[in-house]
Amino acid sequence: MTQLGPGRPRLEPRRRAGQTPRAEILDAAAELFTNHGYGNTSTRAVADAVGIRQASLYHHFAAKDDILDALLAETVTPPLELARTLADRPEPAAVRLYALAWFDVSQLCSGRWNLGALYLLPELRSERFARFRERRDELRGHYETLAAAVLAEAGAGAVAGAELLPFRLVESIINMRSDEGAAPEYAGRLIPDAILRLLCWSGSLAETRVAALELARRFAPE
Amino acid sequence: MTQLGPGRPRLEPRRRAGQTPRAEILDAAAELFTNHGYGNTSTRAVADAVGIRQASLYHHFAAKDDILDALLAETVTPPLELARTLADRPEPAAVRLYALAWFDVSQLCSGRWNLGALYLLPELRSERFARFRERRDELRGHYETLAAAVLAEAGAGAVAGAELLPFRLVESIINMRSDEGAAPEYAGRLIPDAILRLLCWSGSLAETRVAALELARRFAPE
Structure with missing residues (x-):
């Protein structure tokens, strides 16, 4: 029987996922x-x-709030770190936006539990979760900035306000997971591809995808 | 003091919205x-x-479940009725899809409370809410059928699977309302416009909007 951390030794074997x-x-x-x-x-x-x-x-x-806050941080910290890195990179905005969306969809899909389903809890509107809301708003801002840059480069014909929607399409993976009971295989391609089409970006999706996945893997936080 | 329906007369004046x-x-x-x-x-x-x-x-x-079920029905019944009517109409698929999305966004915005925020409740996965899930799935199916028809007509260059996303963009209004504290004014135009762009539909959004709003108003349920 191993004792990890404080408290009395367990009477039972470890039964949950997790090393600590x-x-x-x-x-x-x-x-x-x-x-x-x-x-x-x-x-x-x-x-x-x-x-x-x-x-x-x-x-x-x-308190229970602290557990929720830690879980929510897991969903926002990795994409926010990547977004901050990508903000200063020289790659085209379409590649950076694709990289962020692909990474974010992948991590929202890969957790054992669909934590994004907790985003609409009324508890999150309280002061206790102000920090979480700020960080998610910052992430949303990165999406909007990158999307506006794509529109400025290549978005002739795009709808006014279209830069607000890539973040929403990424988070729709939460609803897909909830409806289908599992993360759909195709989402990691469909959502980033659709984001560029929504912005009326007309370049090669295949080439952008290759460059974006390389970029995301190079700078993805651990 | 008016007595409406069964039960004893109220001791207090009516304090809530609602006629009954x-x-x-x-x-x-x-x-x-x-x-x-x-x-x-x-x-x-x-x-x-x-x-x-x-x-x-x-x-x-x-029971409390029955109240929740009645509230959820309010969010799905009107767009589902419209979708069933539109399924058999002769107008172009782009006009019908725009009409459905516009109506659905409008009704998700117009309720006093953001009821769509309840869609991710784990309780909804139970047998008690099977009927609600069926009806929402049917609505989702109507979106996918209309979107596939738009793609078949005019979606050269669209992403494979793009027909799955218009329903998700419509429901993203729920997250916008939650984040912004109120329904954004621009959503009733932005979301239906963006849906057609996402499907790489290249016609006139202004003309389609006029035709779609006329169609939606003509066939919208009470």
Whole structure:
């Protein structure tokens, strides 16, 4: 029986995904929040699902809000870091926007639980989640800036305000996952391709995709 | 003091939007579900918000699920009725798709509460909401059929699978409302316009819009 971190040794074998107690708590909470509802889940239920005492859970997270905040950060931090890097890169805006959208869709698809489904919780409008909202707004701003640059280069015929929609198309993967029960295979190509078409960008999607995936892989955060 | 429907006369004046006790219950529940969370709201809290006794509420709705189901139906029934009518109309697919998207965005914007934010609730995956899911899937199917017809007519250069996205763009109005705190004015034009551009449809948006709004107004359900 291995003791990882504080608290008494476990009486039971590890039962959750995750290498640390903190990761196990996050995995259990993500499952409960997305499958039973945030309002319906107590920290007691999370502790039970991990197989630890509630007091041990409180060592890692002082309140249920803190667990939610950590889960939400997982969905926004990686694409935001990539977006900040891409903002200063010399590649064409279409390549950078494609790279960001591809990476963001991939990470929204790859988590075990569909955490984006929590974005519409009314709790997120409270002061407690102001920092999360700021970071998601910053990410949205990066999408809008890149999309406006694509429009400025090549978007003859595009609709006024079209720069607002790439971010929305990326987040629609959350609804697809929810409706289909799993992340659709085709989304990692469909959504970035569709974003460029929506902006009336008329270059080669195949070439842009190759360049964008190379760029995303080179600068993607760990 | 007017007595409307069953139950004892009210001790207090009417305090909610709605012409009937049923409508008042739905309005109060919509506010609480969207602002405090479905899991956090009891039927008791709904009755209190209306200013009626819980027993009176149960006369109209046997359980909280039934209130949610009635609210969800309000969001899907009108566009589904219009979609069924449009399916058999002789107008070009681009006009019919524009009409459906415009009407659907308008009704998702016009409700007092952002009910679409409830679509991602885990409760909706249960058998209780199978009928709602079927109807929303049918609506989604109408979007996909119309979009495929637009692609067949005029979508040279469009991305494979693009017919899946108009429905997602329409529902993104729910996220815009949630992020911006109110329905954005421009959405009723931006989203239908962008849908046609996404499908690489190259006709006149201005003419299509005029024809589509006329069609939607002629056949829109009450």
